[in-house]
Amino acid sequence: MVEKQLNNHEQITTIKTLLDAQKARKFRETYLAYHVYEQAQVFIELDRDERTRLYRYLTPEEVGDMFNAIEEEPEKVVAFFDEMTPTYAAGVINEMYSDNVVDILAYANKEHLNNYLRLLPAKTAAEIRKLLHYEDKTAGSIMSTEFVAISQELNVEQAMQEIKVAAKDAETIYYVYVINDEQRLVGILTLRDMLRNENHIMVKDIMNRQVMSVKVEDDQEDVARTIRDYNFLAIPVTDFANHMIGIINVDDIIDVIDEESAEDYSGLAAVDVEQPDESPWRAAFKRMPWLITLLLLGMSTTSLISHYESLVSQASILAVFMSSITGTAGNAGTQSLATAVRRLAFDDDEKSLLRQLFGELITGVILGLVTGTVIMIIVGIWKHNFVLGFVIGFAMMCAIIVANLAGSFIPMFMDKIGVDPAVASGPFISTLSDLTSVLIYFNIARLFLNFFVGQ
Amino acid sequence: MVEKQLNNHEQITTIKTLLDAQKARKFRETYLAYHVYEQAQVFIELDRDERTRLYRYLTPEEVGDMFNAIEEEPEKVVAFFDEMTPTYAAGVINEMYSDNVVDILAYANKEHLNNYLRLLPAKTAAEIRKLLHYEDKTAGSIMSTEFVAISQELNVEQAMQEIKVAAKDAETIYYVYVINDEQRLVGILTLRDMLRNENHIMVKDIMNRQVMSVKVEDDQEDVARTIRDYNFLAIPVTDFANHMIGIINVDDIIDVIDEESAEDYSGLAAVDVEQPDESPWRAAFKRMPWLITLLLLGMSTTSLISHYESLVSQASILAVFMSSITGTAGNAGTQSLATAVRRLAFDDDEKSLLRQLFGELITGVILGLVTGTVIMIIVGIWKHNFVLGFVIGFAMMCAIIVANLAGSFIPMFMDKIGVDPAVASGPFISTLSDLTSVLIYFNIARLFLNFFVGQ
Numbered sequence: 001m002v003e004k005q006l007n008n009h010e011q012i013t014t015i016k017t018l019l020d021a022q023k024a025r026k027f028r029e030t031y032l033a034y035h036v037y038e039q040a041q042v043f044i045e046l047d048r049d050e051r052t053r054l055y056r057y058l059t060p061e062e063v064g065d066m067f068n069a070i071e072e073e074p075e076k077v078v079a080f081f082d083e084m085t086p087t088y089a090a091g092v093i094n095e096m097y098s099d100n101v102v103d104i105l106a107y108a109n110k111e112h113l114n115n116y117l118r119l120l121p122a123k124t125a126a127e128i129r130k131l132l133h134y135e136d137k138t139a140g141s142i143m144s145t146e147f148v149a150i151s152q153e154l155n156v157e158q159a160m161q162e163i164k165v166a167a168k169d170a171e172t173i174y175y176v177y178v179i180n181d182e183q184r185l186v187g188i189l190t191l192r193d194m195l196r197n198e199n200h201i202m203v204k205d206i207m208n209r210q211v212m213s214v215k216v217e218d219d220q221e222d223v224a225r226t227i228r229d230y231n232f233l234a235i236p237v238t239d240f241a242n243h244m245i246g247i248i249n250v251d252d253i254i255d256v257i258d259e260e261s262a263e264d265y266s267g268l269a270a271v272d273v274e275q276p277d278e279s280p281w282r283a284a285f286k287r288m289p290w291l292i293t294l295l296l297l298g299m300s301t302t303s304l305i306s307h308y309e310s311l312v313s314q315a316s317i318l319a320v321f322m323s324s325i326t327g328t329a330g331n332a333g334t335q336s337l338a339t340a341v342r343r344l345a346f347d348d349d350e351k352s353l354l355r356q357l358f359g360e361l362i363t364g365v366i367l368g369l370v371t372g373t374v375i376m377i378i379v380g381i382w383k384h385n386f387v388l389g390f391v392i393g394f395a396m397m398c399a400i401i402v403a404n405l406a407g408s409f410i411p412m413f414m415d416k417i418g419v420d421p422a423v424a425s426g427p428f429i430s431t432l433s434d435l436t437s438v439l440i441y442f443n444i445a446r447l448f449l450n451f452f453v454g455q
Numbered sequence: 456m457v458e459k460q461l462n463n464h465e466q467i468t469t470i471k472t473l474l475d476a477q478k479a480r481k482f483r484e485t486y487l488a489y490h491v492y493e494q495a496q497v498f499i500e501l502d503r504d505e506r507t508r509l510y511r512y513l514t515p516e517e518v519g520d521m522f523n524a525i526e527e528e529p530e531k532v533v534a535f536f537d538e539m540t541p542t543y544a545a546g547v548i549n550e551m552y553s554d555n556v557v558d559i560l561a562y563a564n565k566e567h568l569n570n571y572l573r574l575l576p577a578k579t580a581a582e583i584r585k586l587l588h589y590e591d592k593t594a595g596s597i598m599s600t601e602f603v604a605i606s607q608e609l610n611v612e613q614a615m616q617e618i619k620v621a622a623k624d625a626e627t628i629y630y631v632y633v634i635n636d637e638q639r640l641v642g643i644l645t646l647r648d649m650l651r652n653e654n655h656i657m658v659k660d661i662m663n664r665q666v667m668s669v670k671v672e673d674d675q676e677d678v679a680r681t682i683r684d685y686n687f688l689a690i691p692v693t694d695f696a697n698h699m700i701g702i703i704n705v706d707d708i709i710d711v712i713d714e715e716s717a718e719d720y721s722g723l724a725a726v727d728v729e730q731p732d733e734s735p736w737r738a739a740f741k742r743m744p745w746l747i748t749l750l751l752l753g754m755s756t757t758s759l760i761s762h763y764e765s766l767v768s769q770a771s772i773l774a775v776f777m778s779s780i781t782g783t784a785g786n787a788g789t790q791s792l793a794t795a796v797r798r799l800a801f802d803d804d805e806k807s808l809l810r811q812l813f814g815e816l817i818t819g820v821i822l823g824l825v826t827g828t829v830i831m832i833i834v835g836i837w838k839h840n841f842v843l844g845f846v847i848g849f850a851m852m853c854a855i856i857v858a859n860l861a862g863s864f865i866p867m868f869m870d871k872i873g874v875d876p877a878v879a880s881g882p883f884i885s886t887l888s889d890l891t892s893v894l895i896y897f898n899i900a901r902l903f904l905n906f907f908v909g910q
Contacts, residue, residue: 191646261712265797268724269723324757
């Protein structure tokens with residue numbers, strides 16, 4: 001019985017010591033007793049010499065199983081292949097699930113890739129070549145080709161035999177897909193269905209013919225949504241003619257969900273949070289471009305304010321409330337942006353663009369009216385000047401309405417033209433809304449200048 | 456063969472028509488042919504009369520299967536139970552998986568709850584009562600009790616027999632847990648392992664003794680992380696004495712990941728995005744409290760600026776660059792906050808608080824130095840005034856460093872005192888950073904006032 005958190009550091013130290021002391025047998029015994037995920041966690045901490053020994057002590061199949069569980073960036077993993085002899089690397093590749101292999105080999109240089117593929121069984125090599133061509137973030141790019149497909153002319157006993165044979169290599173054996181003579185997907189059976197039926201029953205009589213599938217070019221987010229909603233463990237992938245060509249498993253979908261939510265989050269914060277655990281230098285390096293870009297965009301606001309400097313010198317009170325207006329409008333814009341991004345990511349049947357914008361307009365008007373009234377009263381009482389209060393309140397209301405509309409329009413527009421709306425970052429919207437808020441504020445203020453300064 | 460998106464609206468219309476026309480047989484045929492997820496999607500669109508008919512036409516078991524797939528708020532689902540006769544409701548409850556039932560019954564009023572439980576088999580009622588007591592967001596609150604546990608003294612053939620019996624009720628039969636005479640968890644077998652071994656082999660000889668489990672009081676986020684990292688389909692839940700008491704499936708974990716990422720995202724945007732598809736009025740109502748709270752918090756910044764109004768009237772140029780400084784510091788603070796929140800959510804072995812803060816300090820200094828230099832040069836050239844440029848650049852650098860530290864310290868501090876750091880919203884950090892930025896800015900400006908105004 002092991003506790004959930006086996007001490008990772010301890011495992012690393014143990015394995016390093018065994019490799020350094022060249023204790024092959026003891027190393028195999030200890031290392032192979034770990035879960036493949038832990039093996040992979042230890043592996044990425046080894047130095048080059050230790051890795052070389054590990055390749056010597058383990059079979060390509062054992063390394064392949066472990067590589068299936070590796071979470072390192074593919075650019076780094078592909079370099080490990082180059083440390084092995086081509087034959088050994090081909091053995092590792094042959095053992096891995098095709099979706100994992102392809103993620104990594106996408107980063108191999110052409111010459112090395114060809115070397116590996118030449119050493120693989122022709123069928124596997126052809127499959128990998130094919131998978132390498134699917135566009136990133138489509139069903140094709142995350143599917144694997146290790147699935148169980150059987151003929152509908154079998155009975156349960158015969159089907160169970162096929163499953164037992166497939167149990168060694170398939171990524172899942174719990175869903176069994178039924179295909180006809182032309183390789184077209186015609187049904188699905190779960191292993192559970194199979195166990196609940198007698199041996200002599202025909203597959204075609206018990207299979208579910210309403211099999212849900214995704215197309216190879218479908219977006220991975222749509223695939224994730226289907227698997228999540230229907231609580232599937234896997235979903236088959238078909239080509240245009242409904243030939244079954246792959247399978248996507250629930251664990252790959254979890255990675256997609258993680259990746260997509262990290263992207264949404266990163267967009268909102270203008271920082272890539274997918275690899276949070278880095279050196280301060282790298283962190284600064286990654287955040288800098290965003291910060292500088294936003295600063296430069298913000299200079300447009302600054303130069304706009306500069307344009308109104310004489311107005312401010314006539315009524316320095318205007319400077320006092322500027323940040324309150326830009327800040328509140330920015331917050332409203334971010335709320336509207338976040339809602340729109342999530343709606344675009346998760347809703348199936350979208351309302352029309354215009355209806356959504358109209359909805360945000362109503363929301364903006366309500367928010368603007370209430371917030372504007374609140375600030376009007378505060379300013380009026382605080383500064384004993386209700387004309388000033390009205391100017392601030394009215395400007396804030398207008399700024400909120402505009403920010404709200406921009407916050408929902410921009411991601412919707414990006415989605416329409418095929419850009420991921422998540423990159424419409426929160427700070428970008430805030431910066432844009434600063435610009436419009438300042439414009440609105442100073443123009444309204446100028447209109448009423450004589451009234452509130454005169455009081 | 457059905458396409459992925461069966462037309463939902465069409466399904467709803469068809470079913471409504473059949474129910475309204477009281478065509479019981481045709482209704483059953485059509486409705487039960489849908490996937491349970493689709494059945495549930497249709498169900499929530501029915502009106503009260505239609506639902507009453509549906510209860511009449513379907514068995515409690517059929518309704519229970521469908522309720523397992525329902526995604527409506529539990530407050531609403533519990534009201535459906537009240538529409539049924541208590542016996543019927545108990546039948547539905549009895550068919551559902553315990554984790555789903557408990558989510559819903561948590562919202563039942565005490566009297567109704569007791570009515571239902573009285574009509575259930577004593578064992579089921581006791582299990583539900585127990586599950587109702589686990590704290591929200593722990594493993595106990597999301598586990599179900601429908602798992603397959605067998606004795607280690609069986610052979611593969613006997614075990615397969617038990618699995619076939621369990622196949623009707625268990626939530627998953629693909630992982631089989633092995634327990635000893637004291638109900639303690641001692642091993643795990645996958646159905647795949649079982650199929651790869653001969654009938655006469657003993658379970659105890661092939662089971663994996665290194666079974667990973669979670670404790671009933673563990674946080675659901677930790678459970679999600681383990682299942683995700685190890686690519687499990689399920690994980691067993693044990694009590695303090697290692698008795699197996701439940702199981703958590705991968706589909707429940709997907710819901711947890713979705714929920715937690717929506718929470719993080721909502722926090723950053725100061726808006727609840729979990730139910731994005733609402734009327735404009737409700738959207739405004741939900742966003743309003745945040746907007747007003749942030750406005751009121753922002754008033755502290757406003758009153759601070761007001762304090763410096765005479766300074767601004769001496770040098771209105773200061774007003775021009777204020778938004779640039781508060782905006783940039785706010786952006787840096789949000790970046791730092793987002794990174795810290797994600798790190799807290801996903802990292803297992805945390806670095807010490809002090810080390811992380813020190814890291815953010817370094818990052819802040821680098822970001823501040825570069826950004827400050829950039830703005831210094833811009834202002835210097837634009838306004839032909841390098842003293843002013845220095846003041847702006849220096850203030851921006853200090854403001855960025857402070858915002859960066861606050862952005863990482865606040866979520867870490869919240870985490871330490873047991874508050875979910877995700878509620879430290881981005882706008883909250885921006886508002887706080889506005890305050891410190893203004894303080895820094897005007898104090899530095901005052902120091903150098905004679906130099907840059909004199910130029």
